Structure formats: C-alpha cells, structure tokens
Amino acid sequence: MDQYIIDRVLEEIKKSINGQNPDANLQNSPESEVLEPKAEVKEEKKSDAIQQERSMNVVNDSPAITEYVGCAIGDTVGLVIANLDRHLHEKMGMDPKYRSIGIISGRTGAGPQIMAADEAVKATNTEIVSVELARDTKGGAGHGCLIVLAAEDVSDARRAVEVALKELDRTFGDVYGCDAGHLEFQYSARASLALEKAFNAPIGKAFGLIVGAPAAVGLVMSDTALKTANVDLLSYSSPSVGTAHSNEFIIVISGDSGAVRQSIIAAREVGMSILRSMGQNPTSTTQPYI
Amino acid sequence: MDQYIIDRVLEEIKKSINGQNPDANLQNSPESEVLEPKAEVKEEKKSDAIQQERSMNVVNDSPAITEYVGCAIGDTVGLVIANLDRHLHEKMGMDPKYRSIGIISGRTGAGPQIMAADEAVKATNTEIVSVELARDTKGGAGHGCLIVLAAEDVSDARRAVEVALKELDRTFGDVYGCDAGHLEFQYSARASLALEKAFNAPIGKAFGLIVGAPAAVGLVMSDTALKTANVDLLSYSSPSVGTAHSNEFIIVISGDSGAVRQSIIAAREVGMSILRSMGQNPTSTTQPYI
Amino acid sequence: MDQYIIDRVLEEIKKSINGQNPDANLQNSPESEVLEPKAEVKEEKKSDAIQQERSMNVVNDSPAITEYVGCAIGDTVGLVIANLDRHLHEKMGMDPKYRSIGIISGRTGAGPQIMAADEAVKATNTEIVSVELARDTKGGAGHGCLIVLAAEDVSDARRAVEVALKELDRTFGDVYGCDAGHLEFQYSARASLALEKAFNAPIGKAFGLIVGAPAAVGLVMSDTALKTANVDLLSYSSPSVGTAHSNEFIIVISGDSGAVRQSIIAAREVGMSILRSMGQNPTSTTQPYI
Known part of the structure; x- marks a missing residue:
C-alpha cells in the first residue's frame, strides 16, 4: 500500500x-x-453533517462562475455555456441553431445521468446533443459520462441541468454497489429524447435498463429478464461491444410498462443473489424506487 | 481523501x-x-480465517440460484445458463446448436481466466464462444474478462466452469502485483481452444504469455524473451493495439516447450529487476508455478 | 470495504x-x-524522508539491469533497449534504421510525459516513434502512457530518456488533482517532434494543452480558453473522441506565445473555480510553472 x-x-x-x-x-x-x-x-x-453533505450540492466561499449550476452524487457536475465558442461548436459538429449548451458529467454512473437528462428534456425546451461514456467509476467496473444538451436560450439549458441534477438522487436509487461489482436498474414509463439518443429507445414507450458487473452477472440477469416477461431486447453491451470497455453486461428493453418492470425486478433478484453468493452485499447509496 | x-x-x-x-x-x-x-x-x-477466505469460494446463507457455480480469486464468478434466451442467443451471434452456456468473468485478470478456461475445454465437452477483455483490475493497470463457453448440455457447461474456477489459484501463480504495476506469465505445454480463440495460439504447441505494466516494462521483457530462445512471436499488444486500452505491453509466444519456458523465465527476471529498481516489490498472491 | x-x-x-x-x-x-x-x-x-522520496528516483540494492534508466513521478519508468529484437521491431512497424529505443511509460499522466519527451528530442539526436495512451491513472479519470523514442545509438536513447525523466517534475507542475477529478495545463514556447506526433502541433510554434476531468469541466475550460485570446484550436478530445475512453475533455491550441499563455491561464481559473464549487481543492504535487 x-x-x-x-x-x-x-x-x-x-x-x-x-x-x-x-x-x-x-x-x-x-x-x-x-x-x-x-x-x-x-x-x-x-463534522456530523459531512456524511449527509456528500451527495448534496456543496457551497463554499469562492464566488462560483456563471457557468456553474451545481453538483450531485457520483461526482456529477452540471454546467452551462451561454454562447459556445464557434470553433468548438464547429469541431463538435453541433447544429448551428443552438448557441447555449447544458452539460452533465459524472465520474460514477452513466445510466442515472442519462435517465435524469431524459426527465430534463421532457421538462424543458432543450435537445440532447451527445451522450458519451467514459471508462470510469474511480476504479470501479463501470462508466462515467458526458452529456451535452442544447438550447436556443441559456435559461432553458440551465433549467434542464437543474432538473437533471435534482433527479439524480432518485435515478441512483437502483444502483447497488459492492466491492466485487455493481448492479444497476433503470425504469421509465415513457422514454424521451435522452434515452432515444443513448439507447435507441422508442420514444413514449416504457423503457428498462439492466446492468451487472462483473459482466457475467449482467449476462445471467439479462437472460432472466428476457425470460420473465414479453419485452423487446433493444440492444446488449459487453466489455467489447457498445461499452467503453467497462466490465459490464448491459441490456436495454422496451415494451408494456408492467412487463418491463416485472423483467427488471426478476433481474434484480438474480443479480443480488449472485453477488451475495460471492460474499458481497450490494447496497444502494440512496433509495430504491423500482 | x-x-x-x-x-x-x-x-x-x-x-x-x-x-x-x-x-x-x-x-x-x-x-x-x-x-x-x-x-x-x-x-x-x-476473524483469523478471513485473510485465507479471500481467494476462496465463499458460502453464505441465502440459497444460491441454480445459475451460480462458484467464485474465485480476482473477483471471478462462474455461472451457467441451461437454456439461453433465444433473443440474446441471436443478438450474441451464437451457434444455434449450443443452448447451454458457461460464463467465467473476473474483475482482475484475463490471462489467468483464459488459461483456466483452456484447461476446462480440454477436460470437458465444451467450446469457447467468446473471450472479451474489459479495462478493469479495480484501478490497476490491466484487464478484467468475460469468457463464454458453450455446451449442448448444461452439465457439461457447469463442469467446465467448475474446472476453470479450480485452476485459477494455479494460473494466478505467476501474476506479480505491486503498487506501480504488475507482471504476468502464463505457460502451457499444449495450447487448446481458449488460447486459440483469445490469442490465435497454434493448438497442441507450447504457449507462453508475457505481460508487463506499466507498458514500458512489458516491452523490455518482451525484447528479452525473444532474444533468449528461439520462439515464435504470435502477437503483441500495447495500450492502443489489441488491449482494452490497458497500460500493458503483452506478447504471446509459441514454439518448443523448453524454449518457451526459458523465454518466460528470462522475461520474469528482467521484469522483476525493473520493478524493484522502481522501488517496488512485486509478489504473487498465490504460488508461482513456472 | x-x-x-x-x-x-x-x-x-x-x-x-x-x-x-x-x-x-x-x-x-x-x-x-x-x-x-x-x-x-x-x-x-x-521515515520523515519518505514523503519526499515519492516523486524521486529510488535506488535499492538489487543491481539494476542495463536497460533501466530511472523512474519518476506518476510511476513513470524510463528504459532503453540497445538493439531491439528484430521480430518485435518488425511487428511494431519501426523504421529499420533505428536499432536502439528509449521508452517512457507512466501510470499517471500522458501530457507531462509527452511534454518531457518533447524536450528530450529537442536536446538529443532521437526521434519519436510512437505515443500511446492507456486508460489509467490508478483509478483516476485520466491516462497513462507509453512513449517510444528511437536512435541510431543507444547512448542517444539513454540520454533522451534521462532528459525526459528530469523534466517530469516541471511538466507535472500544472497538473492539479483532487478526489472528483483533475486539471492539466501544458505550455511550450516552441513545440517539437513529440508534440507533433501526439497532437499534430505545428513545429516551432507556441503550444498549449488544456485538460479537465470530469469531462464537463474540460469543456467549459476549453470554451473559456478559446474566447480569451486569438489561438488556433488544433483538436479536441472527449470520452469517445481521441482519448482512451478517459473521463476528460481536452483541447490542443497553438498560436502566438502570449495568446496561448493567456488562454491557458484563463482556463485554469475557470477549472479551479468549478472544482472548488464542487467542494474540491485541486492541488499540484510539484510546482506550477505556467
């Protein structure tokens, strides 16, 4: 050491x-x-308030720059740029009509931030420009993320980032971590633009995301999910397919909202059982909601 | 902190x-x-037995699901699926004749698991479907893995996974870790299907794998190995070639069994010397066997 | 835990x-x-000297092999091979006229090592063969690296590696780390061959590198840098563009030396402000020089 x-x-x-x-x-x-x-x-x-502060926005004395919106669980930071520099705008291949961007980026998690961004675009006049995954999680098996939203007006971009940051406590609810790996479950009754951009989810339909690490755990969970209810398998990802070489197996499902939930719940039981059999005790850092 | x-x-x-x-x-x-x-x-x-428990299979009270076979060193889990869901089967491009799969996946290590899988396919009626590398090792410089075996019958898949898990203590023997990096050596007198799948090793010939991290260490070790004895260089991997962007330099060699061993032993001495010169003391977590 | x-x-x-x-x-x-x-x-x-020893070359009793040149901050090791094995030479696609190589490879950092290599090739009769990035930093959000220099004579390669290792304390000066991420700034009044190889920097012109992690931080810093002074944006990198899936946003700029410095300084202020707003306190492990 x-x-x-x-x-x-x-x-x-x-x-x-x-x-x-x-x-x-x-x-x-x-x-x-x-x-x-x-x-x-x-x-x-x-000192006794520190633990609680961890997943909350932290305020300190230095005056924040106008680009700073806030931060949240997973070392997620929310930022805005009112008028993106035109050279960067061009290199990044963005639609010229959007001058303002909102940015959500975390060290730990991609699913929770994408779900949160999905709620943000539903609630505001913004569009998803890009969703990029990093091989991160601070030594864990999963992803970090960079999500860019665009708006014609900076107040819309800011509002979207605020909404997304607020959603994160909820969307981290069904992320269960332990030393050997993690499980993640996301459910939306109605997928919107962020889920379409990131996962090709059909807009307006129920959506589910099932993740397990190490990857073998995710594969067995996926198998269980697909056998449990009549859902559509939109895609799968594994260390060398569709991930940033993270040690995860991921499926994205769609269909009737009851069926999607049922599949997720069955997968969660199997994933928990496997990690517990490995001597682990996967736990949520916030509050499960599915 | x-x-x-x-x-x-x-x-x-x-x-x-x-x-x-x-x-x-x-x-x-x-x-x-x-x-x-x-x-x-x-x-x-x-409490005094805990250390020893670390690299062993752990049993707990919750009834294991039938898919669970066991776990081993490197946070490796072994699982089976008796009858893989047909949608997943299709998306993963598997041969329709195989309904049962065995899965071996770890957070730390790819070489040891691949070597173990190679022994498993020699000993059972199974085939290697895929070997995927994740950029993992829990913050270390190397890989995690996802290996899928297939069988017509679930009992064959289970047996293969059991064999592989048992082999891991041995195949982790020449993995030497330290804070700055790691060294890994694998030797097989007779390569089989997993080594062919993962490294294009000629089946039936002696096989050697030499890994060093950070990558420079592996490069010098590789040079030494190739100069030491008359072996064939099958391939090399580096951060941007053939790895999942891990910080390793890897060569795979083949040839006469004495020559392969001699090359590995020479490379090991050089790698140890470099890491020790860096002020490190690379050690095996189990028992060296080469 | x-x-x-x-x-x-x-x-x-x-x-x-x-x-x-x-x-x-x-x-x-x-x-x-x-x-x-x-x-x-x-x-x-x-014991009181240990802290200080961390970023220095460490000497121990075991006789170093001739390939070993030294080590430095970022778990960086410098090595030479007098006469690279011809099979490896060929597989790596190197120019036949170079028989000797120098190797610089670290677990943490790519920018500092590339800058150091740039000084090394200015000072010696060597060429840059390759610059590869690994997704590393020991659980952090960034890169490790593998840099290969070539020379006709091993003494040139050795000298280049020595120069590079000595430069690292300086080039790590504007790398600011904290738990949530990091910032990195590099400035050269006159870019040379390593910067050309790694970033397509125009040789002889002032060069700047701006890095922020998590990626959102780097994006806002980049925007600020480009608006601050009249510099050319040579390229940008993000988790899925131009990086090894690291959680960074990176730009490379060129232009008038005053403008490049001004851009970097403005970006540094913004990056510091964002990380401090996140409750972090990014600090340099050596001495800032820009």
Whole structure:
C-alpha cells in the first residue's frame, strides 16, 4: 500500500479521533494541513453533517462562475455555456441553431445521468446533443459520462441541468454497489429524447435498463429478464461491444410498462443473489424506487 | 481523501481493535453497522480465517440460484445458463446448436481466466464462444474478462466452469502485483481452444504469455524473451493495439516447450529487476508455478 | 470495504504509531512483514524522508539491469533497449534504421510525459516513434502512457530518456488533482517532434494543452480558453473522441506565445473555480510553472 495513502489515513484518523474533523471540502489538499487551529474549531460543528453533505450540492466561499449550476452524487457536475465558442461548436459538429449548451458529467454512473437528462428534456425546451461514456467509476467496473444538451436560450439549458441534477438522487436509487461489482436498474414509463439518443429507445414507450458487473452477472440477469416477461431486447453491451470497455453486461428493453418492470425486478433478484453468493452485499447509496 | 472512506476506515479500525471483526462478507454494506452484538460475537472466531477466505469460494446463507457455480480469486464468478434466451442467443451471434452456456468473468485478470478456461475445454465437452477483455483490475493497470463457453448440455457447461474456477489459484501463480504495476506469465505445454480463440495460439504447441505494466516494462521483457530462445512471436499488444486500452505491453509466444519456458523465465527476471529498481516489490498472491 | 485493505491499513498504522516505518520501497509486499527488527530500526531514520522520496528516483540494492534508466513521478519508468529484437521491431512497424529505443511509460499522466519527451528530442539526436495512451491513472479519470523514442545509438536513447525523466517534475507542475477529478495545463514556447506526433502541433510554434476531468469541466475550460485570446484550436478530445475512453475533455491550441499563455491561464481559473464549487481543492504535487 502506498505510503502516501497510509500517511494521509493516519493523519485523518488522528484528526477524527481528536474530533477536529476539517471540512470535507478540503480533504484532498495539502492546505488542509496548514489550516490554523481556529479554522478547525470553526468547522468542528460540521463534522456530523459531512456524511449527509456528500451527495448534496456543496457551497463554499469562492464566488462560483456563471457557468456553474451545481453538483450531485457520483461526482456529477452540471454546467452551462451561454454562447459556445464557434470553433468548438464547429469541431463538435453541433447544429448551428443552438448557441447555449447544458452539460452533465459524472465520474460514477452513466445510466442515472442519462435517465435524469431524459426527465430534463421532457421538462424543458432543450435537445440532447451527445451522450458519451467514459471508462470510469474511480476504479470501479463501470462508466462515467458526458452529456451535452442544447438550447436556443441559456435559461432553458440551465433549467434542464437543474432538473437533471435534482433527479439524480432518485435515478441512483437502483444502483447497488459492492466491492466485487455493481448492479444497476433503470425504469421509465415513457422514454424521451435522452434515452432515444443513448439507447435507441422508442420514444413514449416504457423503457428498462439492466446492468451487472462483473459482466457475467449482467449476462445471467439479462437472460432472466428476457425470460420473465414479453419485452423487446433493444440492444446488449459487453466489455467489447457498445461499452467503453467497462466490465459490464448491459441490456436495454422496451415494451408494456408492467412487463418491463416485472423483467427488471426478476433481474434484480438474480443479480443480488449472485453477488451475495460471492460474499458481497450490494447496497444502494440512496433509495430504491423500482 | 474522501471523508466517507475515512469514516469507514475509522469504523473498521475501531471494530478490529475491539476484536469484533464482522464477517468479510458484509464489509461493503451499511447493514454491517446495524448488526446486533450477538452476530458479531458469533463471528469473532472467524476473524483469523478471513485473510485465507479471500481467494476462496465463499458460502453464505441465502440459497444460491441454480445459475451460480462458484467464485474465485480476482473477483471471478462462474455461472451457467441451461437454456439461453433465444433473443440474446441471436443478438450474441451464437451457434444455434449450443443452448447451454458457461460464463467465467473476473474483475482482475484475463490471462489467468483464459488459461483456466483452456484447461476446462480440454477436460470437458465444451467450446469457447467468446473471450472479451474489459479495462478493469479495480484501478490497476490491466484487464478484467468475460469468457463464454458453450455446451449442448448444461452439465457439461457447469463442469467446465467448475474446472476453470479450480485452476485459477494455479494460473494466478505467476501474476506479480505491486503498487506501480504488475507482471504476468502464463505457460502451457499444449495450447487448446481458449488460447486459440483469445490469442490465435497454434493448438497442441507450447504457449507462453508475457505481460508487463506499466507498458514500458512489458516491452523490455518482451525484447528479452525473444532474444533468449528461439520462439515464435504470435502477437503483441500495447495500450492502443489489441488491449482494452490497458497500460500493458503483452506478447504471446509459441514454439518448443523448453524454449518457451526459458523465454518466460528470462522475461520474469528482467521484469522483476525493473520493478524493484522502481522501488517496488512485486509478489504473487498465490504460488508461482513456472 | 475490502477486509484485506482494512487489515493492511491497520497493520501500517500500528507500524507508523510505533515509529517503525519500513522503507516505502517495501510497502506492497508480504515480505515487509517478515523484516527482522534490525532492518526496521535501520530504516527508522528514513521515515520523515519518505514523503519526499515519492516523486524521486529510488535506488535499492538489487543491481539494476542495463536497460533501466530511472523512474519518476506518476510511476513513470524510463528504459532503453540497445538493439531491439528484430521480430518485435518488425511487428511494431519501426523504421529499420533505428536499432536502439528509449521508452517512457507512466501510470499517471500522458501530457507531462509527452511534454518531457518533447524536450528530450529537442536536446538529443532521437526521434519519436510512437505515443500511446492507456486508460489509467490508478483509478483516476485520466491516462497513462507509453512513449517510444528511437536512435541510431543507444547512448542517444539513454540520454533522451534521462532528459525526459528530469523534466517530469516541471511538466507535472500544472497538473492539479483532487478526489472528483483533475486539471492539466501544458505550455511550450516552441513545440517539437513529440508534440507533433501526439497532437499534430505545428513545429516551432507556441503550444498549449488544456485538460479537465470530469469531462464537463474540460469543456467549459476549453470554451473559456478559446474566447480569451486569438489561438488556433488544433483538436479536441472527449470520452469517445481521441482519448482512451478517459473521463476528460481536452483541447490542443497553438498560436502566438502570449495568446496561448493567456488562454491557458484563463482556463485554469475557470477549472479551479468549478472544482472548488464542487467542494474540491485541486492541488499540484510539484510546482506550477505556467
């Protein structure tokens, strides 16, 4: 184990034992070490609120730039650009009529952010420009994402990003993590433009997403889902097909809303059972909703 | 450092100090915090056995589903599907004659699992359908994998998965890990179908795999291996050629069995020397066998 | 959290508390546990120097092989091969006139190593053969790299690698890391062959590289950079364009040297502001130089 990490852990533990927990906002910086005692005392009261702060927007003293909208679970940040630079606009191949863009991008998760963006485009006058997946999750088996929305007016773009960030607590509900892997389930009674862009989902129909990592888990879950109810298999992804080489097996299903839900629930039971058999205990960081 | 991790570490340390080590199976879950004291006492005896449990199959109380075969080192899970859903069967482009599949998939390692699968197909009436590499290893420089075997009968698929899982302790023997990277060596006196599928290895001939990370280490090892003995270079892989963008340089060699072994041993010495010069001490998690 | 990690942390903490910090070089190995007390005492004095040792070349007792040149920050290793094996030479499609190669490869960072290689080819009689990016950074959002230089004579290759390794402390100066992501800025008053190979930079002109992770951060930084001064946008990269699926948005700019610097500085302010608004505190591990 890296000596640096050990030293940091030791240091943090000493601080925690002394009840002098500096603000979580400063955890990653050497500056936290040169904080004068006064600052630490001031922050002492915050220590029990830190855990709760994790998945919420964090406010600090430095004045935020106008592009900043907020942040949320999964290290997701929401940003807007009122008038995208024309060279970048052109290189990115965007439709000239859209000058303003909204951006949603996280280190952990693609499904939750895409679902959230789907709600955002339903609720606002915006369009999905692109959905890109990164091989990320901070050492986990899955994806991070970059989603770009466009609008003619920056207030629409901002509103869409706000809606998406608010949705994330819900859309992370059926993401179950553990050391060996993760499971993810998404359900929408009515798919909209983000789901069409990302997964070719038929607009207006019920939509389901089933993900399992390591990939074998997802494959067995997918098999169960498809046998459980009469749903359409829109696509599958695996480490070398349709993913950014993530260690996941993913299916996207569509159909009658009851059938889609039933398939997802059956897949979830199987996935949970496999990970538990591996000695894991997959848990949601927020609140399951399916 | 993330406050959440700090809190978890602190909590675990307190538990460990008190000798109340909850079962490793529950480490990843908030539920571990609500365990009643009785359960913890019951599990106290297990604490010294935990380390050893890590690379072994773990049994827990929830009844395993029939698809579950077992798990092993590298977060590898082995599963079977008796009768693969026909839509998935079709999308995955599988030969219609195979209804049953066996699946081996791990977070860490591709070589060890492929070698293990190679022994499995030698020992059973199964075929290799696909070998996919994920960019994984839980933050390390290498791969995870998804290997699909097919059989006409589910008992054959299950047997193959069982054989492969049992082989993994051996095939992980010459995987040497350290903070900066890793080395991997595989040797088979007689390559079979999994090695042919994954690496185009000539069936029946001696086979060697040499991997080094970061990639520069693998490149120098490969050079040494090829100069040491008269072996055929079947292929090389690097971050942008033939890998899932892993930070590895890999060669696959074939030839006379003595020459292949000699090449591997020379490469291993060079790789060890480089990593040690970097201040690392690469070690095997199981038992070297080459 | 993985029981194994907990156990290791506990063990390291006990050692640290007792002031018996074994040499950082041995941290990753079970052997560190069987060190006789004498060795630990000998190493006690080193413990305060360990932090500082991290980004420096480490020397140990085992005789280094002739291929080993040194190591540096970012788990970067520098190696040479005097006379590359001809089969590998051919497979890698190298120009036959070059027999000697220098290799620079790191787990964390591609920009810093490419900049360092650029200085190396300016200072020596070598050429850049290839620049490959791995999806790495040990669980972070970015890249690792494999850079191959070629020379007719091994002493030139060795010299180039030495120059590059020495440059790394400087070129890591404007890499700012934090838990949620990172920012990277590179500036050269006069681009040379490595920058041309990696980014199609016009040789002899001022060059700038702007990177932000998660990708949304980089996109807003890029927009700001391009609006700040009159620079040419040479290319952009995003998770699915031009990267190894890293969670970054990257632009490469060229132009008048004052304009390029001005763009970079404006982008850096925006990037810092966004990450701070996310509750992060991005910091350089060495010394900013732009």
